[in-house]
Amino acid sequence: MNARSRRVVEFIIERALFLCASGTILVTAGIILVLLWETLGFLREVPITEFLFGTVWTPLFYDKHFGVLPLVTGTLLASAIAMAVAIPSGLIIAIYLNEYAAEPVRRTVRPVLEVLAGIPTVVYGYFALLFVTPLLQAIVPGLAGFNALSPGIVMGIMILPLVSSLSEDAMRAVPNGLREGAYALGGTRMQTSLRVVVPAAFSGISAAVILAMSRAIGETMIVLIAAGQQPRLTLDPRVPIETMTAYIVQVSLGDTPAGTLEYRTIFAVGMLLFICTFALNLISNWLRERFREEYA
Amino acid sequence: MWAKRFGDRLLASFGFLVTLLALIALGALIYDVVRDGMARLSWDFITSYPSRRAEEAGILAALAGSMFVISLTALMAVPVGIASAIYLEEYGGRGRISRLIEINISNLAGVPSIIYGLLGLGLFVRLMGMDRSVLAGASTLALLALPVIVLATREALRAVPKSLREASYALGATKWQTTWHQVLPAALPGVLTGVILALSRSIGETAPLITIGALTYVPFMPNSIWSPFTVLPIQIFNWVSRPQAAFAENAAAGIVVLLGFLIVMNAAAIALRDRFQRHL
Numbered sequence: 001m002n003a004r005s006r007r008v009v010e011f012i013i014e015r016a017l018f019l020c021a022s023g024t025i026l027v028t029a030g031i032i033l034v035l036l037w038e039t040l041g042f043l044r045e046v047p048i049t050e051f052l053f054g055t056v057w058t059p060l061f062y063d064k065h066f067g068v069l070p071l072v073t074g075t076l077l078a079s080a081i082a083m084a085v086a087i088p089s090g091l092i093i094a095i096y097l098n099e100y101a102a103e104p105v106r107r108t109v110r111p112v113l114e115v116l117a118g119i120p121t122v123v124y125g126y127f128a129l130l131f132v133t134p135l136l137q138a139i140v141p142g143l144a145g146f147n148a149l150s151p152g153i154v155m156g157i158m159i160l161p162l163v164s165s166l167s168e169d170a171m172r173a174v175p176n177g178l179r180e181g182a183y184a185l186g187g188t189r190m191q192t193s194l195r196v197v198v199p200a201a202f203s204g205i206s207a208a209v210i211l212a213m214s215r216a217i218g219e220t221m222i223v224l225i226a227a228g229q230q231p232r233l234t235l236d237p238r239v240p241i242e243t244m245t246a247y248i249v250q251v252s253l254g255d256t257p258a259g260t261l262e263y264r265t266i267f268a269v270g271m272l273l274f275i276c277t278f279a280l281n282l283i284s285n286w287l288r289e290r291f292r293e294e295y296a
Numbered sequence: 297m298w299a300k301r302f303g304d305r306l307l308a309s310f311g312f313l314v315t316l317l318a319l320i321a322l323g324a325l326i327y328d329v330v331r332d333g334m335a336r337l338s339w340d341f342i343t344s345y346p347s348r349r350a351e352e353a354g355i356l357a358a359l360a361g362s363m364f365v366i367s368l369t370a371l372m373a374v375p376v377g378i379a380s381a382i383y384l385e386e387y388g389g390r391g392r393i394s395r396l397i398e399i400n401i402s403n404l405a406g407v408p409s410i411i412y413g414l415l416g417l418g419l420f421v422r423l424m425g426m427d428r429s430v431l432a433g434a435s436t437l438a439l440l441a442l443p444v445i446v447l448a449t450r451e452a453l454r455a456v457p458k459s460l461r462e463a464s465y466a467l468g469a470t471k472w473q474t475t476w477h478q479v480l481p482a483a484l485p486g487v488l489t490g491v492i493l494a495l496s497r498s499i500g501e502t503a504p505l506i507t508i509g510a511l512t513y514v515p516f517m518p519n520s521i522w523s524p525f526t527v528l529p530i531q532i533f534n535w536v537s538r539p540q541a542a543f544a545e546n547a548a549a550g551i552v553v554l555l556g557f558l559i560v561m562n563a564a565a566i567a568l569r570d571r572f573q574r575h576l
Contacts, residue, residue, distance in 0.1 A: 006470060017382055018383055020383065021397050024397060025400050027404060027442070028404060031412075034414065089317070092310060092314045092315075095311060096310075096312060096314070096315055100307075100308045113315075113318055113322075115322060118493075118496070120501075122502045122529045123329065126544075131328045157321050188303065189304050189307075211406065214408075218411070220503035221502050221533065249503055252413070252507045253506060267414060273411065278407070282403070
């Protein structure tokens with residue numbers, strides 16, 4: 001191959017690679033366009049104030065109401081329970097593995113915990129409905145067979161390794177000089193980890209927490225299976241609820257013809273979900289970048 | 297002094313306890329599923345079509361669907377994912393477009409899978425008229441797996457030492473020759489690990505495939521990319537949502553098969569990673 005044709009080949013390959021890479025932007029554009037198109041169609045028939053502030057969600061009934069708030073509170077309730085499980089225990093585990101446990105323990109426990117994040121969510125749904133709920137019913141009075149509590153807890157177990165591994169990475173990146181300084185001043189391990197390492201890793205830890213929150217909001221199968229698919233404006237974790245994600249799947253399971261208002265509701269709900277998770281992911285990325293700059 | 301030590305001990309034992317609890321949760325999950333499902337697990341279960349009667353139902357169609365969909369997903373997502381990663385890591389530089397693509401990919405990795413389902417429904421099923429076919433399902437999962445493959449491949453490429461590239465350039469190789477003959481082979485185990493993990497995540501996906509309209513009752517084998525299909529997680533979901541205990545047993549047996557698959561795939565990924573670490 002002479003020098004000229006070689007240059008041509010190189011050029012073509014580079015263009016082809018660039019095309020693949022920029023194609024990923026089309027995916028984002030596709031998501032936004034599809035959601036926007038159907039959502040606008042939906043909002044032509046239902047005023048946006050009714051959608052965002054209405055308190056009754058019955059698009060599949062004869063008497064239709066399109067207030068998304070019950071789905072929003074359902075999502076928030078289940079995610080809040082998940083976060084209440086995942087944040088404290090994830091942080092404690094991260095502190096324990098990074099500051100207390102011996103290196104071999106850390107090296108075995110971490111990948112085993114990460115197995116939790118690799119289990120398909122439909123399996124967690126089974127676990128929540130047929131193992132955790134009966135267990136909780138023995139303890140919590142008035143707990144219905146479908147409820148927000150059990151899927152919330154199981155969801156917390158699922159995102160726990162995300163919190164613990166990312167927080168651990170953040171603590172690991174804190175320079176050892178800071179720890180040594182604390183010990184030199186007579187600090188115990190507890191004082192060093194809680195008052196020096198954790199604050200120093202704070203932006204990294206908050207990035208992990210926010211990412212976990214976005215994962216909880218977008219989680220579908222666990223709440224679909226174990227929370228009961230009943231949109232209800234409540235903060236009582238013992239009764240059946242429905243989340244935004246579960247509603248989308250519930251409609252997809254039925255035979256809803258394209259172009260109808262019911263069909264469009266799932267895109268409108270999807271749009272809301274996309275905006276929430278997108279904002280959370282942006283914040284999380286921004287925090288992580290900032291953290292990287294601090295200890296670069 | 298005593299109080300200080302006490303606090304230290306307390307935090308250490310509390311941390312140990314919580315870690316243990318998390319591990320117990322994992323153990324309880326696996327124990328629960330295996331206990332419920334083992335009785336139903338048999339060769340007949342794997343080679344039968346679904347049925348109205350729980351004792352006769354099997355996972356043949358779902359298993360075949362899962363294999364078919366995931367192979368097609370790999371065929372679409374892996375080449376594009378690796379090519380994108382090569383561009384960003386080896387060619388992209390620090391330009392504004394590369395930066396935009398980078399941010400975009402890390403955001404895509406955080407988009408909930410159900411949103412990909414809506415994209416697949418609007419784009420592949422309706423707009424492109426693929427209907428509820430294997431192709432539509434695989435295309436949706438390919439988009440879902442793409443950002444994960446890109447991120448993992450970049451990580452593997454980054455681990456290849458600079459000196460390897462410089463030596464290749466010094467011998468007069470072009471950029472692509474260097475990438476193809478030196479960098480990529482060195483990064484291959486890492487790339488494969490990432491690809492396997494991304495695909496094993498896609499095998500377990502349920503929600504996006506239900507959203508594009510994959511069927512829940514399929515008593516036949518998918519025979520072309522245009523045929524309707526179901527996958528193992530959807531079959532499991534279908535059985536879990538029935539009230540009869542016999543179907544719950546079927547679901548548990550299906551879960552055991554699904555987890556078995558994932559264990560094999562993840563073991564392969566770990567074995568590859570170990571080889572990778574020894575070589576560099």
